[in-house]
Amino acid sequence: MKKRQGPNHRLRALLTEAGWTQEALARSVNILGAEIGSSLRYDRTAVAHWLSGTQPRHPVPQLAAEALSRRIGRAITPEAAGFADLAGEGPPIDPVTGFTALCRSDADAARRVPLHQRPYRVADAVVPKPPQEPALFRALGQRTEETKALHDAVEFFATSIDSHGGRHARSALSAYLADDVVPLLSSRQTPRMRAELLVLASRLAFLLARMYEDGLLHGVAQRYYNYAQRLAGESGDRTAWSVVLRAMSAQAQRLGHLPSALQLAEAAHQGARGAPVPHQLYVGTQLAVVLAHSGDRGEALAVLGRAERAAERATDQGGPFDSYPSAALHFQTAEVLEALGDLSGALGALRRSAVERSAADLRGRALTQARFGQLLLRAGRLDEACAAWSGFLDGRERLRSGDAEQALRAMRQALQPYRNRRQTAELLSRTPQGR
Incomplete structure (x- = not known):
């Protein structure tokens, strides 16, 4: 850490505007650290040092600025928070x-x-x-x-x-x-x-x-x-542009930023009008998912229904950006139904997704089995959940995937209350703590 000249009045003013204590800022910085794969352990004393003028190491200035941005609702740069931004992007x-x-x-x-x-x-x-799509460049x-x-x-x-x-x-x-x-x-x-x-x-x-x-x-x-x-x-x-916006929506959604996710999903859906059916399916299912998570049941089901009807007309064109597998549609359907409280329907959709996954899609198959296990356990079907998770572990051992590691941690946590059951104990023994 480097000492700055004098107290950090900018940071103190922003904390006051945010209505945050020093502990609250430290906690938010630690949470953001997890989003970039860093395990941080800051507390109120660290923030007190920052307020006194101490310059924290990278990437803390960016994390603190983003934490304050999310809390206050406007973009705040590290410089505006009284820090030097060593990774400024210009x-x-x-x-x-x-x-x-x-x-x-x-x-x-x-x-x-x-x-x-x-x-x-x-x-x-x-x-x-x-x-603006020039006529000359159609079908790129x-x-x-x-x-x-x-x-x-x-x-x-x-x-x-x-x-x-x-x-x-x-x-x-x-x-x-x-x-x-x-x-x-x-x-x-x-x-x-x-x-x-x-x-x-x-x-x-x-x-x-x-x-x-x-x-x-x-x-x-x-x-x-x-x-x-x-x-x-x-x-x-415009079609290629819409495909990316759909993925940006999904990322915002998984991180809990639903307003951003909905705006991006709606823009992607609008941009994909007139696109080939697989592209319309890809963006349409994400819009249905975000609508469901936002509590708009009627519109979520309407959008999902249109996607399911469009799927009947879809043909597999072969390329990774030219097709939308039915297994992916069923997976998204399950997420919509789960968000709307239809656990039975979500389980049925996940079962179809698992069955229809391509053998080459090892990651998709493993994550589907992991999600299936979670929902089966919620439904009180422990034995079936363990069977699904066993399939997940078979695939996970061959993957280098952070999502699979997250699913593994979620599985271990969910099974802890049942750890003394024989089947559960056998499953947990395949995943020793720390792996």
Whole structure:
């Protein structure tokens, strides 16, 4: 820690505005630390030091600023809170230049750590201006001889997430973006080819965001999602743009920011009008989920019903961005029904999702089994829950996934009241504490 000149009056004023004690700020900083994979143990004495002028180490200034932003309801920078922002990102710049800087920072071991410690920023979870789609650029993202290598990369990394989890091959995708994709975006191209490259770069940025999200590094995941939507917007492809907004909505929802999640889901749904059926399904089910979590039962069921009817017309076009598996639809249906209090319906949908999961989708199958176990236990069906969790553990051992680790911790916690039962004890013995 470094000593600043004099007390931090800015931080004290913000604490007063927030109506927070020193302990409350410390607690919120610790919670935000968990969002970036850091286990922090700050208390009121640490905040007292900050108020006296002590400069905390990175990433605490960013975490404290984000905590105050969420509490007060407006964006607050580390500087506004009286801290030095050693990881400042500067003003917004054009998508390609900003994306280039992000990829190169991520590929540089010396600059990667502060990037990965960036918190999720609610103020950044806003609906951007939709792209204007030029008629010339309709039906972007098709495989051609010029784009074959990029399409192969999209398929490889999408398959890798499903088969091995988001923590596998993450640095490989980061290096590929920095070394191969970024130079293409800066080269001279025809307008059509440039638009194609922007869409494919957006897809790869989207996949890296998914990897970071699965690794529970939500701040850097948010940055890649933001650049994915900006690149898609720059291309003029409204469908590609809507797909990214849908994922941004899901991330905001899982972190508990429902107003942001709903706005993003509605914008994605609007942007996907006229898109191919798989894309409409993908964005429609997320809107139904957020509506259900927001308590809008009638609209949630209406949106879900339209998605289910559209699924009857869907055809599997093969590519990771051109299809929406029925197993994913059933999984989202289960979340809608669970949020609306229909436990029996949610269990039925999860059962169908588990049955229809592709054998290659190891991550999806494992997480479905984990969720199935949780709901079965809520329904009082312990033996069936243990069977579902056994299937989850079989898959989890082959995954490098933060989501799977979270599901494991949730399973252990849920089973603690039943730890003396033989079947439960056997299951828990497969997951010794600390693994």
